[in-house]
Amino acid sequence: MTTPFESPVPAPGPAPARPGRKLGPIADCVGSSHRAWLKPMRERYSAGGQTLSHLSDRVLLAKSKLSELLRGVGLYPRWEVIYRLSTELNRPTWPLYRLWRQAALDAQKTREWIDRSTEKTTLATAHLSDRQAAEAVRCRIDFKYALGLELEDPGFHHSVLSDFRDRLAEGDRADRLLGLALTRIRRAGLLKGRAARASRPFP
Numbered sequence: 001m002t003t004p005f006e007s008p009v010p011a012p013g014p015a016p017a018r019p020g021r022k023l024g025p026i027a028d029c030v031g032s033s034h035r036a037w038l039k040p041m042r043e044r045y046s047a048g049g050q051t052l053s054h055l056s057d058r059v060l061l062a063k064s065k066l067s068e069l070l071r072g073v074g075l076y077p078r079w080e081v082i083y084r085l086s087t088e089l090n091r092p093t094w095p096l097y098r099l100w101r102q103a104a105l106d107a108q109k110t111r112e113w114i115d116r117s118t119e120k121t122t123l124a125t126a127h128l129s130d131r132q133a134a135e136a137v138r139c140r141i142d143f144k145y146a147l148g149l150e151l152e153d154p155g156f157h158h159s160v161l162s163d164f165r166d167r168l169a170e171g172d173r174a175d176r177l178l179g180l181a182l183t184r185i186r187r188a189g190l191l192k193g194r195a196a197r198a199s200r201p202f203p
Contacts, residue, residue, distance in 0.1 A: 023052070023070055030072035033106045037082075037099035042070055044089045059084040076107045079117040097141045118142060134158035 023046070026038060045055070056063040061081060068074040069081070082100055086093050104114050121142075128136060137143045138155035149155075168174050 023067070025071065027072045031103070031106055033099065033103040034072055034076075037096055037103065038070070038072055041082075041085065041089065041091065041096075044091055045070065048089060055085075055088065058088045061085075076104060076109060079104075079114070080119075080121050083121045092139055130158040130161045133161060 023042065026035060026042070030038065052063050052066055056066045059066065059081070061069070061084075065074070066085075069077050069085075079097065079100060082096065083093060086096050101114060104117075105111075134155060134157065137147065137149070141151065143149075144151060144153060168177070
C-alpha cells in the first residue's frame, strides 16, 4: 500500500524479446545471379532487427524454410514468397523481380514456372487503390509488361485512372470495349467450348 506522497511501484512489463539465432552464411553453391538479390535481402533483414520467428509469421513461411531461403539452400523460391518477404522488409519489388527472374532462368526454371510463380501476386493487385495502382505501374515490372511500357517509363499520376473511368462510363463505351476484346480473343482461338459459348453476346 502506498501513501499519496509515495510513487507506486510500476508493474513489471513483459520481458524483452530474445534475439534469434544468427543467420548462417549463403551456401557456396549459390550462383552469382541468385546472390545478386539474396545478399541485399539478407542485409535488409539483418538491419531490421527482426527474428526469423517473427518474420516467418509475417510471410507465412515455416521458420526452417525461411532460414533455408535466406541461405540459398533447397529449392529455388517462388516469386509469391519473395514478394511477401520483400514487402515485409520494405524492399522495392521491381528491381528485385528482374534479378529473381534472371536467377530463376539460370536455375533452369521454365518460363511457364516463372509465370505461375507470379500469378498470385498479380491477382492480389485487383483491389489496389488508384494511388497504389499508379505506384505499382511506376515500380513493378509485371505492371509495365502488362501495359507495354518500357522499364524506364515513369508511369502516370493516379488521377488519370479516375478520369479514365469517367470517360469509360459515358454511353456504352465499356460494353463496346468488352465486345471488341471478346471478338479478338475468339478469333485468336483463346476461348473454346463452354467458355467460347458463354462469351457470345445475347441475340
